[in-house]
Amino acid sequence: AQTVTQSQPEMSVQEAETVTLSCTYDTSESDYYLFWYKQPPSRQMILVIRQEAYKQQNATENRFSVNFQKAAKSFSLKISDSQLGDAAMYFCAYRRGTSGSRLTFGEGTQLTVNP
């Protein structure tokens, strides 16, 4: 079974600074996808960024980027120029490559952004 681990229950960052959230996963599959979701206090789950395992290039979305280390099964999220609106719970998630597959989530990291 696939597992996803986020070892940082809480993180904090100063506004405009950079923060990195960690995620590791375990799988025997070769075809899979990794995601970071954001859950603000409104509890709406919002996709931040995704990474296809077959791609060597790290995904980026504006201020958000990932460091995907396939051999180490590591998938960290870097938030640059942090903004107050980035404060939220962040979930790392894994999905098999098969279409229509479920997501397996990590425990989440609560990010606080200090003004």
Next chain:
Amino acid sequence: DAGVIQSPRHEVTEMGQEVTLRCKPISGHNSLFWYRQTMMRGLELLIYFNNNVPIDDSGMPEDRFSAKMPNASFSTLKIQPSEPRDSAVYFCASSPFRGADEQFFGPGTRLTVL
């Protein structure tokens, strides 16, 4: 598109009562997922459907839980009888049945069983 629609947004009920949660996926999406979020267990999959057919219901806690998808635009999650430990936020998500397409989540239903 209106996104994934869930109703009700909040539900407060008493132990032993039947609870029905509803979900309307995004039009054209072939996969539908029910997740539950609690402090103790985090986000966990309960059941998911592809093309209205249940694929994996191994996450359904027990026989008190049942889910149906009678057509491509509607799904229900029913708890009968409800218990206080069922209190959680229940999310419905949908996605197209292909590749790396993301799952789009509804706003969730916060269920409180007294």
